[in-house]
Amino acid sequence: MAQNDAASKPQAVGIPQFKLNIKAILSSVAAISPDTKILLITTPPFNPSTATSWGRTVSRTKLFADAMKQVGAELDVPVVDIYGPLVAAAEKEEGGYERLFSDGIHFTDEGYKVVAAEVRTSIERHYPSLWWSNMPMRFPSKFFSNMTAPLVVQAGELGYFGDVDDETKQGDKAATESLE
Numbered sequence: 006m007a008q009n010d011a012a013s014k015p016q017a018v019g020i021p022q023f024k025l026n027i028k029a030i031l032s033s034v035a036a037i038s039p040d041t042k043i044l045l046i047t048t049p050p051f052n053p054s055t056a057t058s059w060g061r062t063v064s065r066t067k068l069f070a071d072a073m074k075q076v077g078a079e080l081d082v083p084v085v086d087i088y089g090p091l092v093a094a095a096e097k098e099e100g101g102y103e104r105l106f107s108d109g110i111h112f113t114d115e116g117y118k119v120v121a122a123e124v125r126t127s128i129e130r131h132y133p134s135l136w137w138s139n140m141p142m143r144f145p146s147k148f149f150s151n152m153t154a155p156l157v158v159q160a161g162e163l164g165y166f167g168d169v170d171d172e173t174k175q176g177d178k179a180a181t182e183s184l185e
Contacts, residue, residue, distance in 0.1 A: 011048055011069040012061050020072050027076045042132045044124065045084045047073045049116075050092050052102035055109030083131040085123050094119050 010018045010026075018026065027045070034041055047070035053063055070088035077084035094115075095101035102109075105116035112120060129136050 011066045017060075020068055023069060024072055024076050027073065028080065031076075031080060031082065042135060043082050044127055044131065045073050045077045045082055046120075046124070047071075047084060047086050047088045049087050049112075049120070050095070050102075052095075052106045052109040054102065055106070083127055085127045087120050087123050090119050090123055091116065 010016070010023050031043065034043065048066055049070075050063070050066060051061055053061075067088065070086070074084050074086065076082070091105060095105050098104075105113055105119065107113045107116075133139055
């Protein structure tokens with residue numbers, strides 16, 4: 006998420022190069038897998054009182070977060086802004102940065118909760134068909150009825166949650182027959 010790029014040394018890059026790098030990565034993904042759905046994520050903030058190595062500065066890190074938003078806007082790719090919500094969460098109470106960052110840079114459980122909430126919101130907004138509750142169920146219902154039992158499915162006894170097309174049912178049937 007560009008923390009190293011935003012540092013001043015040893016692997017730092019400038020904003021123009023950073024933007025070119027992100028565009029090259031996106032271009033590579035699109036060439037290999039054109040149907041892949043992408044979410045860009047901004048550079049997160051860091052705890053300036055503990056993450057002072059490599060010349061990180063708050064202002065430079067914010068520039069990289071903004072640059073990611075610019076690339077997303079230029080390429081029409083959704084961007085998850087984690088910089089703003091993490092700063093807001095950290096500034097809500099004294100010691101907030103310590104609560105969100107274990108070593109000043111890497112997230113704690115609380116930091117990951119903030120990030121996960123933003124990613125979830127973005128998936129729901131930009132790719133609702135990929136949200137778990139909107140995706141077709143492809144596991145047999147017996148799999149979920151007793152999670153402690155080994156998964157053994159008898160052909161012809163497949164169950165589904167919700168509507169499943171005939172092609173999927175035939176594929177599942179063939180797959181389970183191969184397990185016998």
